[in-house]
Amino acid sequence: MDYFEYRDGQLWAEEVRVADLVEQYGTPLYVYSARTLARHFTAFDAALDGLDHLICFSVKANSNLSLLRQLGELGAGMDIVSGGELYRVLKAGVDPHKVVFSGVGKQDHEIREALTADILMFNVESSQELERIGRIAEKMQTVACISIRINPDVDPQTHPYISTGLKKNKFGMDMLEATGAYLMAKRHAFLEPVGMDCHIGSQLTQIGPFVEALEKLLTFVDRLGSSGVTIHYLDLGGGLGITYHDELPPLPADLGKAIAETVGRRELTIILEPGRAIAGNAGILVTRVIFTKKTPVKHFVIVDAAMNDLVRPSLYGAYHRIREVHPRGREPMKVDVVGPICESTDFLAQDRLLPGLAVGEALAVFSAGAYGFTMSSQYNSRPRAAEVRVDGDHAILARRRETYDDLIALEE
């Protein structure tokens, strides 16, 4: 459920006409709905109501400060994967004790920054990383709380590029190696093993793989308990899918129920790291038609948003629903919606039924709130799009459009 709706024949973001935002801020333009974001976060929070829990928003899905601030105020923690994300989270006023740090390649300065900020825990992904954190914590004379990311070898049944919990993936440790890592951490004066985590993939549309991973982790938690390592935090990662097209993913409540049943009476704080399921449908990308072009075999709609603004179609062949901001009941035809970039992968949609569109007309690309702006670039020296946050009848510029000066600001 989101608050981008057609009323009186045109698209609204909450109580604001999208056409008015186009007028005021130009295109390409990301538009976020604060009410949708809150609704999705609250759905996760409520889903784990009966359990001690923490919902850590995955910052890489959408790292705009105004969204992070809003989620922080609602009580969210954050899942970060870099020092830059830690910087953003602290700037947004999020409680560092609710921050977990994931990622296979944490650098020394990032580890130091996280220890200085006193985050909740590091989700450690290799034995070398664990040793490195131990050494840095010792040098800083502080204790690093750690969780080991387990690779449970579970098939999430999603796109291969966003599967992360299979044996062949680079993420996490197998349980044998993790056992050694936990025992090493327990003996170490500057490491404290407090958690266990996994993240098996993204855009999951079934509960089964989550439960399978959770069962494997719980067996391991129990086994570690008998070796004297007590796990307090069990972090199941993110990955719950959303509806881009016709997918019917489980609701956060379904996931919560399955987790509660599987965890049983164990005394654990459950952590989830949803990104897409909170932010994905809380944002749209608005673009305008520059030209339409007919070749002997295709109709193209050339728009002012491109793969540098939203790379998911090019990168994963991802589907994003596209509709006119102001539908007029015209006959549909099959078109490719493409950007101005000099790459044949620069498309937002292929062979899509859309009405005959007019030059200058605005289109909304839906489900663009996660992995949209955060994956954007300046490729072809295109300044990045502006971001607007709508809350009720109020719109604020959450990030101004980049200028040509921004493009060269860091160069000699």
Ligand SMILES: *Cc1c(COP(=O)(O)O)cnc(C)c1O
């Ligand atoms: C990307 C990522 C997430 C968020 O995944 P979503 O599919 O957006 O929910 C959570 N945890 C980790 C470790 C990740 O890498």
